[in-house]
Structures are given as structure tokens and as C-alpha cells.
Amino acid sequence: MSDRYARQRVLPQLGEAGQARLAAARVLVVGAGGLGSAVLPYLAAAGIGRLAIIDPDRVEESNLHRQPLYRMSDLGEHKVHAAARALRALNPGVDIDGCALRLDAANAPRRVAGADVVVDCADSFAVTYVLSDACQLAARPLVSASVLGLSGYVGAFCGGGPSYRAVFPELPRAAGSCAASGVLGTAVAVLGSLQAHLVLGLLLRWQPPVLARLMSLDLLTLHVGSFSFAAAPEPDGAALAFIAPVQIASDDIVIDLRSETEAPASPFAGALRLAVEQLEQGERRFPAAARVVLCCRSGVRAWRAARALQRQGHGRLALIALGE
DSSP, X not given: OOGGGHHHHTSTTTHHHHHHHHHTOEEEEEOOSHHHHHHHHHHHHHTOSEEEEEOOOBOOGGGXXXXXXXXXXXXXXXXXXXXXXXXXXXXXXXXXXXEOSOOOTTTHHHHHHTOSEEEEOSOOHHHHHHHHHHHHHHTOEXXXXXXXXXXXXXXXXXXXXXXXXXXXXXXXXXXXXXXXXXXXXXXXHHHHXXXXXXXXXXXXXOSSOOTTXXXXXXXXXXXXXXXXXXXXXXXXXXXXXXXXXXXXXXTOEEEEOSOXXXXXXXXXXXXXXXXXXXXXXXXXXXXXXXXXXXXXXXXXXXXXXXXXXXXXXXXXXXXXXXXX
């Protein structure tokens, strides 16, 4: 056997059997940005047998301070293609499958079913909840992380443990972004490296298990917190689910919550254009039997609007995050 893995095979927590387990593993990584730039090289270097990568974006120069997987020569190329090339150069023994698409509720179940572990590096509330729902249904573990500024968290959900919804049953009222709030490359690298570490722990079945544990890090004060959420109950009632645009039915009432300044044209013919505040104030009522589909950019306003309609007695709701 090659000595490529000699320094990790000697670990009692890994050994020959553990290395064989990694070589047989299939890991799905959703997002090849900042977190993915740390997750992917470490998983490839460790000898994961098959890495599937999903990301619709192209490499931009503003990415490079926190995404060192890419080079100036990659600008304009799809991230999954540039990432696959870099990972094959790092470890030709790993099978890399890159797909330049946006993960959504329509394609997630099939993608999740083909993986042993799923890694959420997408930096999208909607994608996180879609992945959590799909992983919970398929009994696949989900390693998710989030980082903004100099702080973040990482945890291992589903796969026999509580879902992401059990720990985070509500979205925040407003969503921060790297562009608006800023993010430091080293902070992203720390959280992404921890994601890769949890993936290895899941595949190697470490004891105590890493499943159902969450770590929070403040990388300014160097404070680290950790706790188990193994006993966290799943939320009661019907979940607010994100759907894909192709899952809209002809009799749905579609509400685009973006302003006409933000989005001059809605992609949905006949969509109502309302602000979330109008729905929170009860200015519009809808037939109880109809499904109301609420759309915005990130999913945060759609979630707020859905909660308002639930308080008003409306039960049939779905959400869409349209992205950039």
C-alpha cells in the first residue's frame, strides 16, 4: 500500500480497517465556496473514495481571500470544475464528481440517497433545511456549519440523531451575508476543517460519537463551546418546507415578497407582489383550501410571512428561496 496515508493509518482511531472504510465512502459536499475550500481538500487528502460536489457558482476574484482552493487562472470557471481539477491533482486516487447545479427540494432526495455522509457548505438557510429534511428521511448524517465575521458553529445532525430543525426550529428575522457583514478567511477555514473532521469521525465511528454534537466558536475571543443535542425533540406540527420552483402546482397562490426594485419581474406568472409586512399585519386573506407559496431571495422573508399566515389560521404553506 502507498505510504500516502501512513501518518494517519498509524492512529489507533483509524488503522488499516479505518482507511479501507474511508476508501469505500461516498460523501456529498453541497457548496464549493469558503467552507467547501477547506472541506474538500482535507477529505480528498484523507482518501475518501468518492466525493460528489454540487455548486452552481463560478469563481470570482472576491472569493479568493477565503477560497484558496482556486487560483486567478480559475476566474469565470464553474467552481465544481476548478475544484475537481485541483482535487485530482492533490489525490488522483479519489473519484470526483462535480455538478454545476443549484441543490433544491426536487433534486436533493436522489443526491442524498447516493451518499454515506452529506456536508452542508452552501451558506444558505434554504439549502440547509432542504438537506436536513432529505437526510432525516434517508437516515443520512448531515454535517452543517455556518460562519460570519469571526464566529460560527458546526454540528452533525440527522442519520439517527435529531435534525437541524430540532436545534434550529426558527430562521432569524434577517439574514446576514459575507458581502454585507464580512468574513475572515481563516475563520472559514477553521469551521470547514472541523466539518471535514466530523465527517471522518462519522465514517470511522469514533467513540464517543460525534453525531448530535454542536460546537460554537468565537475566533476573536478564542472562546469555544460544545454541547450534545441528542435529546432534542423534533418540532411539533407540519414543518415549513422549502420547495423547488418546478414543484409549484397550477392552483397554488404564489406570492413574491421581493419588491419590484429588487426584482422587476417575477419568474412566476400571475404571482402576487406583496411585502412581508403586509402579511404580518393581516392585510390579505387567502382561501383556506389553497396552498400559498411564499418566495423571496434567501427564504428568510418567506419564513416570516409563513409564520404570520400560520398565526392567522392558514395551514397549507410552502417556501421558495430564489437565490441571487
